[in-house]
Amino acid sequence: NAGVTQTPKFQVLKTGQSMTLQCAQDMNHNSMYWYRQDPGMGLRLIYYSASEGTTDKGEVPNGYNVSRLNKREFSLRLESAAPSQTSVYFCASGGSGRAYEQYFGPGTRLTVT
């Protein structure tokens, strides 16, 4: 089992460019999450999906969109990147009844210049 995979691992964008971060899990989990990690801020939830076909905003959703493509895949899109979106992005998944036990991908380090 690969667990949670994310692509790409690194990305540099110019202000105004768009991109999609991909995430997939092979643990048959219902819940999937996107977080961003910034120094001194811990992890902040951007969007989450409690089950296939549903998505909800987290703490910092502005500037992002998500798609729960199927049970395995949950993508995060930046439509017009801004320097404030420079961060490390983590995808996570959690199982039914134990969604607090989240499994994290290795992260995507994004720099917006």
Add this chain to the structure above:
Amino acid sequence: GDSVTQMEGPVTLSEEAFLTINCTYTATGYPSLFWYVQYPGEGLQLLLKATKADDKGSNKGFEATYRKETTSFHLEKGSVQVSDSAVYFCALWISSNTGKLIFGQGTTLQVKP
């Protein structure tokens, strides 16, 4: 709102020293509490958990006790190793809160040989 506060780091210890990382929380409901660990270059992984007051979570020599009276969940280890160097995150989960983990800002631990 619900929140988690951790002691500021970095914490630097010599090998075999005793470790304490403080964590306190504010919650309107009855949270479950967790410690996650992030090793360099990796995503977070669950270290231990406690789901009700007075529970003690333990794993890999680490322990934390859920203290409702002091709203605390301090992480301890009797003898740290160089391999324990990582960032430690305290988190809370309230199932009625649509199942979202709320993380503290993280505490970096560096253990020197």
